[in-house]
Amino acid sequence: MDELERLSIIKSAQINQALGVFIFIFGIIITFAMSYTETFVQQMTDLVAGLVLITIGGGMIWKSKRTIRKFKKTNDK
Amino acid sequence: MLAGIDYFIVIAYIVGMLLLGLYFKKFVNSSEDYFLGGRSLPFWAIGMSIVVSDIGALDFVGVSGQAYRYGISVGNFDWVGSVPAMLLAAFIFIPYFWRGGMYTIPEYLGRRYNKSVRTIASATWILFFALDLGVLFWASAVLLNVLMGWPIWISIMSTAGVVGLYTYFGGITAVIMTDVVQMVIMFIGGFALVYLSLDAVGGWENMVAKIGTMGPEYQSHFDIIQPVGTKSPFPWTGILFGLTFVMSNAYMIGNQSIVQRCLTAKNEWHAKASMVFGSALKMFIPILVLFPGLMAVVVHPDLADGDQALPMMIKTILPPGLVGLMFAAFFAGLMSSVDSLLNSTATLFTKDIYEPFIKNDADDKHYLKVGQITTLVLLVIGVATAPISSDFPGIYVAIQTFMSYFQGPIFSILLLGIFWKRTTQWGGLSALVIGIGFAVFLNVFKADYFTIEDPFLYISWWSFVLGFIVNITVSLLTKKHSDAELEGLVFSSKIITKNKS
Numbered sequence: 030m031d032e033l034e035r036l037s038i039i040k041s042a043q044i045n046q047a048l049g050v051f052i053f054i055f056g057i058i059i060t061f062a063m064s065y066t067e068t069f070v071q072q073m074t075d076l077v078a079g080l081v082l083i084t085i086g087g088g089m090i091w092k093s094k095r096t097i098r099k100f101k102k103t104n105d106k
Numbered sequence: 107m108l109a110g111i112d113y114f115i116v117i118a119y120i121v122g123m124l125l126l127g128l129y130f131k132k133f134v135n136s137s138e139d140y141f142l143g144g145r146s147l148p149f150w151a152i153g154m155s156i157v158v159s160d161i162g163a164l165d166f167v168g169v170s171g172q173a174y175r176y177g178i179s180v181g182n183f184d185w186v187g188s189v190p191a192m193l194l195a196a197f198i199f200i201p202y203f204w205r206g207g208m209y210t211i212p213e214y215l216g217r218r219y220n221k222s223v224r225t226i227a228s229a230t231w232i233l234f235f236a237l238d239l240g241v242l243f244w245a246s247a248v249l250l251n252v253l254m255g256w257p258i259w260i261s262i263m264s265t266a267g268v269v270g271l272y273t274y275f276g277g278i279t280a281v282i283m284t285d286v287v288q289m290v291i292m293f294i295g296g297f298a299l300v301y302l303s304l305d306a307v308g309g310w311e312n313m314v315a316k317i318g319t320m321g322p323e324y325q326s327h328f329d330i331i332q333p334v335g336t337k338s339p340f341p342w343t344g345i346l347f348g349l350t351f352v353m354s355n356a357y358m359i360g361n362q363s364i365v366q367r368c369l370t371a372k373n374e375w376h377a378k379a380s381m382v383f384g385s386a387l388k389m390f391i392p393i394l395v396l397f398p399g400l401m402a403v404v405v406h407p408d409l410a411d412g413d414q415a416l417p418m419m420i421k422t423i424l425p426p427g428l429v430g431l432m433f434a435a436f437f438a439g440l441m442s443s444v445d446s447l448l449n450s451t452a453t454l455f456t457k458d459i460y461e462p463f464i465k466n467d468a469d470d471k472h473y474l475k476v477g478q479i480t481t482l483v484l485l486v487i488g489v490a491t492a493p494i495s496s497d498f499p500g501i502y503v504a505i506q507t508f509m510s511y512f513q514g515p516i517f518s519i520l521l522l523g524i525f526w527k528r529t530t531q532w533g534g535l536s537a538l539v540i541g542i543g544f545a546v547f548l549n550v551f552k553a554d555y556f557t558i559e560d561p562f563l564y565i566s567w568w569s570f571v572l573g574f575i576v577n578i579t580v581s582l583l584t585k586k587h588s589d590a591e592l593e594g595l596v597f598s599s600k601i602i603t604k605n606k607s
Contacts, residue, residue, distance in 0.1 A: 052290055075426075
């Protein structure tokens with residue numbers, strides 16, 4: 030793998046990390062919005078939507094952190 | 107007006123978008139980074155961005171409104187009106203544009219035909235994109251005014267400030283990545299809305315039964331194919347010839363803001379895959395947009411304007427939190443349309459007008475600066491012309507309709523340019539000019555030639571047909587291009603089977 034390719038992978042991972050943080054924070058806000066709902070169905074809808082966002086955002090952060098660490102290590106070697 | 111947690115969510119979304127967009131500034135070091143994201147983006151992000159650009163907030167409201175009025179036949183626009191065209195674009199056209207290292211569609215037309223074709227096509231796009239900007243700024247301002255209670259001018263300036271800043275600094279990477287967030291939120295909010303709406307109407311079968319008993323005007327609400335004599339704007343002939351054969355292909359293959367996204371892909375495989383992935387996502391759009399409109403027929407049967415169907419459903423069906431999220435997605439849809447127009451117009455101007463006609467020997471940093479300054483100038487034009495839109499309520503529809511008119515002739519020259527070696531520069535030029543002129547003529551005298559109220563699908567079809575015939579006739583009468591001139595510009599079966607990195 031050449032240097033250009035390595036930098037491109039790190040760039041993609043950094044972009045994904047930023048997106049992940051944004052989506053994750055929104056997931057927390059939507060889950061928190063549960064406390065403003067009136068019915069059980071509304072509560073569950075907010076909970077599910079919030080958890081889906083947290084999972085997607087969290088997954089993106091975790092994956093991109095791993096990628097960044099891996100490819101920065103490759104460079105150190 | 108929104109209150110409490112929903113208000114907070116919309117504000118948080120706008121601020122978050124701005125910060126996210128500004129973060130992408132660090133990835134812009136050259137004009138290629140600014141216009142094509144350094145050709146390094148993955149297929150899934152591009153595919154999501156294509157879908158979001160295609161279905162902006164105004165379309166979101168419009169499609170559910172059409173579903174409220176005419177039923178599920180409007181779903182044709184996202185199924186037969188998108189998927190086949192996206193697959194054709196993925197496997198035939200995108201590889202040529204990507205391999206040629208092109209920035210714009212007119213650039214391809216310039217190489218295949220001549221500089222005049224490139225300039226006319228580019229100038230037409232720039233003109234319509236610039237006109238559209240003011241309308242979109244006004245629509246965003248009205249949305250913010252209604253939702254947040256902000257005065258119109260503050261709403262216009264804040265939209266321009268947020269979108270302008272991240273597009274100016276982050277270029278197309280910021281545009282595509284903010285679209286990804288919007289797509290995720292739109293899908294989650296949309297599915298929640300469909301689930302809760304179905305619950306409110308007592309299930310699908312109950313809804314079908316109720317709509318069936320509401321009167322004769324609702325009898326064809328569940329017919330996806332409408333007869334030729336239908337009063338809706340979607341007779342099957344228009345859907346097949348105007349939409350499936352011409353408009354959808356013209357849009358997915360000849361629209362700068364769509365194709366430019368594919369050109370940001372990290373390699374040819376990703377460029378093709380972005381369209382294929384986008385087409386898969388597109389199939390879900392009618393479920394998210396059309397179904398709430400249909401269910402509104404049962405929940406809110408007396409709406410004066412069908413376009414109120416979706417906002418009303420969001421307000422009455424979704425719980426606090428998701429209401430804010432869906433309206434934030436609406437606003438983001440408008441921002442997405444504005445940022446796409448800004449970046450695409452800047453690309454068209456810099457690459458097709460400035461570089462060939464004003465300064466062709468500058469260094470790369472210079473063209474990056476030109477692109478950024480063009481973005482700023484467009485922003486000022488958009489803000490200045492926004493209030494004019496309020497004096498012309500039908501202006502958005504009029505601009506969209508006119509855009510659809512010149513897409514027919516452009517598609518005819520793109521199609522023949524790729525598939526027929528014999529087509530010449532004069533054939534392409536005359537087809538473009540005569541085709542656009544004919545579309546305008548048909549629009550002016552539409553009452554004399556068509557029986558339906560809004561015959562835009564038929565006009566697209568006939569302007570495409572005339573452009574096609576003129577191109578063939580003039581090409582046969584003029585000198586053909588040599589094989590060397592056509593290398594890499596016309597169809598070869600290898601394009602389907604081989605990928606280039």
